[in-house]
Amino acid sequence: MTKARVFSGVQPTGHLHIGNYLGAIQNFVRLQHDYECIFCVVDLHAVTVYQEPAELRAKIREIAALFIACGIDPKVATLMVQSSVSGHAELGWLLTCVTPLGWLERMTQYKDKSAKQETIGSGLLNYPVLMAADILLYQAKIVPVGDDQSQHLELTRDIAQRFNSLYGDTFTVPATKLPTHGARVMGLDDPEKKMSKSATGTGHAIGLLDDLAQAKKKIMRATTDSNPAVDFDPGAKNPMGAGVRNLLGIYQAFSGASNDEMQAQFAGLRYGDLKKKVAEMVAQSLEPIQARYREVISGNLDEILRAGSDRILPVANETVRLTKERMGVYAP
Numbered sequence: 001m002t003k004a005r006v007f008s009g010v011q012p013t014g015h016l017h018i019g020n021y022l023g024a025i026q027n028f029v030r031l032q033h034d035y036e037c038i039f040c041v042v043d044l045h046a047v048t049v050y051q052e053p054a055e056l057r058a059k060i061r062e063i064a065a066l067f068i069a070c071g072i073d074p075k076v077a078t079l080m081v082q083s084s085v086s087g088h089a090e091l092g093w094l095l096t097c098v099t100p101l102g103w104l105e106r107m108t109q110y111k112d113k114s115a116k117q118e119t120i121g122s123g124l125l126n127y128p129v130l131m132a133a134d135i136l137l138y139q140a141k142i143v144p145v146g147d148d149q150s151q152h153l154e155l156t157r158d159i160a161q162r163f164n165s166l167y168g169d170t171f172t173v174p175a176t177k178l179p180t181h182g183a184r185v186m187g188l189d190d191p192e193k194k195m196s197k198s199a200t201g202t203g204h205a206i207g208l209l210d211d212l213a214q215a216k217k218k219i220m221r222a223t224t225d226s227n228p229a230v231d232f233d234p235g236a237k238n239p240m241g242a243g244v245r246n247l248l249g250i251y252q253a254f255s256g257a258s259n260d261e262m263q264a265q266f267a268g269l270r271y272g273d274l275k276k277k278v279a280e281m282v283a284q285s286l287e288p289i290q291a292r293y294r295e296v297i298s299g300n301l302d303e304i305l306r307a308g309s310d311r312i313l314p315v316a317n318e319t320v321r322l323t324k325e326r327m328g329v330y331a332p
């Protein structure tokens with residue numbers, strides 16, 4: 001029996017953080033043996049806001065190396081860079097033509113990101129259509145992402161269904177796969193905001209390649225609340241705040257501990273001790289990733305990425321051909 005296809009991408013827009021790992025990459029690693037997986041560095045998404053070209057080139061390699069360092073085996077899963085398969089951009093245009101403007105203007109990520117720009121590039125608005133194209137190009141059934149991408153996945157399904165009803169069954173309608181824990185890791189300095197690569201502030205995110213002593217310090221300085229110790233009781237006079245829930249969530253997502261184990265380990269623990277345990281867990285989890293990264297970044301990464309796009313190219317070409325044919329665009 002053929003395996004169902006999985007697709008997901010990560011933007012080379014900064015340094016990957018533990019939110020990207022727990023929300024997405026950890027699930028990539030888990031899924032790779034049971035599905036036909038394609039994991040992509042989505043560089044065409046990165047340029048929706050200005051990127052310094054030399055830095056962007058370096059970040060593409062950094063993300064690809066981190067995929068492998070985190071446990072993705074390029075012999076099992078396909079690793080590739082989005083811009084090396086022209087079908088992404090081509091299908092992106094074809095799907096743009098069936099996507100109502102109002103659908104894009106409603107996207108919360110567009111509203112957030114455009115509010116921070118002086119000039120809003122049209123690519124920023126169109127970004128979710130390109131993301132839909134990335135997924136539909138490979139007829140992926142499952143898309144593992146963090147919770148912040150749920151709205152874009154909903155839009156992907158809407159675009160696929162609209163196309164299918166206009167032109168006949170063409171695209172697989174994909175399902176979103178969120179991790180059980182770590183679907184939305186929050187900033188350490190401000191637990192009301194999602195941990196983000198592009199956020200400023202040294203205490204906000206833990207980078208996967210952060211110096212481990214610095215990473216621990218960031219956790220020790222994380223925002224908590226005015227309670228002295230962990231209290232899981234939701235009916236407590238002062239229920240625990242978002243910062244403490246975030247730290248517990250990070251620990252649980254890294255360790256895989258059950259809810260009962262979390263209660264047993266943390267109930268009544270003072271916040272200082274909670275932070276020490278979380279800091280240890282994070283450092284212990286990042287250490288092997290960093291060691292592997294140092295090997296991979298100086299290895300045959302470009303060869304791996306080229307082999308990945310070569311392997312997947314026939315699938316992309318066939319979807320573009322079929323889409324053009326369905327739409328009546330010249331496709332001899």
Ligand code: AQP
Pocket residue numbers: 009010011012013014019020021022023024144145146147148149182183184185186194195196197198199
């Ligand atoms: N804080 C988060 N918690 C859980 N998952 C997260 N992801 C991102 N932030 C968190 C997931 O990581 C994958 C790759 O994200 P991306 O690079 O495609 O872009 P993003 O979602 O916009 O991530 P960032 O870190 O916030 O980047 P910038 O600042 O550049 O926009 C996705 O699956 C995402 O859900």
